[in-house]
Amino acid sequence: MKLQKILILVGLTFALSTSLFAQDGKNLDQIQAEIKKRTESLNKKITDLAADSQSGAVTQEEYETKKAEIETEKQKISDLRKIVNAEGEAKRKYNSGLGLMKQKRYTEAIAELEEAVKILPDFDKAYYLAGQCYGVLGDNDGALTNYQSAIQHTENASIRSKAYNAIGNxxxxxxxxxxxxxxxxxxxxxxxxxxxxxxxxxxxxxxxxxxxxxxxxxxxxxxxxxxxxxxxxxxxxxxxxxxxxxxxxxxxxxxIASKRGRYKADANVGLAKAYNALGQHQNALNAGSQALKGKSKRKAECYCELGEANRKLGKKSQAIENFNACAEDGIWKSVAEWGIKVTNDPSLEQN
Incomplete structure (x- = not known):
């Protein structure tokens, strides 16, 4: 699709083998190979015609016919080179946009990516990347438009899948x-x-x-x-x-989540809560202690779970210390205060 669109843009009038347009990721390599093959053949034709002309092996009419064929072949090779140059320029614009995006210069990145799709209107990856830039800038309409264009202009299952996922987001x-x-x-x-x-x-x-x-x-x-x-x-x-x-x-x-990554600490808080719910309070203490070693959005909750585990294990002072730490977060204050009351008076738990 990409190369077919370029063919229209540069006004090619000759037919190429359909294998040149196969969407297998080797289009540019195939065309460069075709250029090499045609150039080698052309050079031989020029050499042979010159030799035949000098030896008188061809008539003037035959000479003019073969000369015209050579000129036609030169034009075909020239047009093929236009395809290579156009795709190369589009890729340079894309890489520039990608670099700017990595630098968080999203507006500038979009400008480069839009230039890329002007040169190569079926450049699916450029549309997708532009969609990401628009999304970061909070322009949801711009993001949707580019993701939809990526889908429209691709036959690549991976890009199609990513674009639909991005639209879903x-x-x-x-x-x-x-x-x-x-x-x-x-x-x-x-x-x-x-x-x-x-x-x-x-x-x-x-x-x-x-x-x-x-x-x-x-x-x-x-x-x-x-x-x-x-x-x-x-x-x-x-x-x-x-x-x-x-x-x-x-x-x-x-x-699984507690082994690595950004959810490691939060997952350990979840483990502490689940272990407490199942009466496995020592496991809850272990998980909660691991959670506090990292950065958790559930830190106050973690202290409450540690307090609950220590309370159930009869460790009153540690439990109260944990609940007091939990109470520092206003959202959890009432829960923590209840934990302290129950720790001091276990009979309240039965009421």
Whole structure:
């Protein structure tokens, strides 16, 4: 598709082998090979014609005919070189845009990427990258337009899948959940990937309710089947199972997420909570202690779980210390104060 569009742009009037346009990632190499082959053949024709002319082996009419054929072949080679040069320039613009994006110079990156698609209107990767830049800048319409263009101009399953997933993310951000799920499904249909399953799961979690949480669990499980090492899928699966009080399953998922990555500390907090719910208080202490070694968004909750574990293990002073630390976060203050009261008067737990 890319090279066919360039052919139109440069006004080529000759037919090339359809193999030149196969979408196998070797288009440019094939054309360069074709140029080399044609050039070698042309040079031989020129040499042979010169020799035949000097020896009188050809008539004047034959000479003029062969000379015209040589000129036609020169033009064909010239047009092929235009294709190579056009794609090369488009790729330079793309690489420039990519570099600017990495420097967080998103507006400048977009300008370069738009130049790339002017040269090569079917440049799917350039559209996709421009969509990402627009998304970072908060221009959802610009992002959607470019992601849709990437889909329209590609035959690459991976790019199609990524673009549909990105569209799903935009709609999820806008809380247009039906459209988000529709695009996540199209992403998965194009190429199974954990990101789209995770996106679907997060949409179901946002909708709330046990039935949606169960759908989220199914989506996160599918994500882990695609990528068993996905800590994002594992952590979200742990949270979802925690919500519906499936604590043993939550522990399985949190263990995966606690091994590495950005959810490591939070996953250990989840483990502490799940272990406490199952009465495994020493395990809860171990997990909570691990959580405090990292940066967790659930730090106050972690202190409450440590307090609960220590309370259940009869470690009153440590429990009160933990609950006091938890109470420093206003959101958890009432929970922590209740924990202190129950620690001081265990009979309250039975009321």
């Amino acid at each position: 935009v709609y999820k951000k806008q809380e247009e959940y039906g459209k988000a799920i529709e695009n996540y499904d199209m992403s998965i249909a194009a190429q199974a990937n954990d990101n789209a399953y995770i996106g679907k799961g997060e949409v179901y979690m946002s909708r709330g309710g046990d039935s949606n949480v169960q759908k989220a669990i199914s989506s996160f499980e599918s994500a882990l089947r695609v990528d068993p090492k996905s800590t994002t899928a594992a952590y979200n699966l742990g949270v979802a199972n925690e919500i519906v009080k499936q604590f043993s399953k939550a522990i399985e998922a949190y263990k």
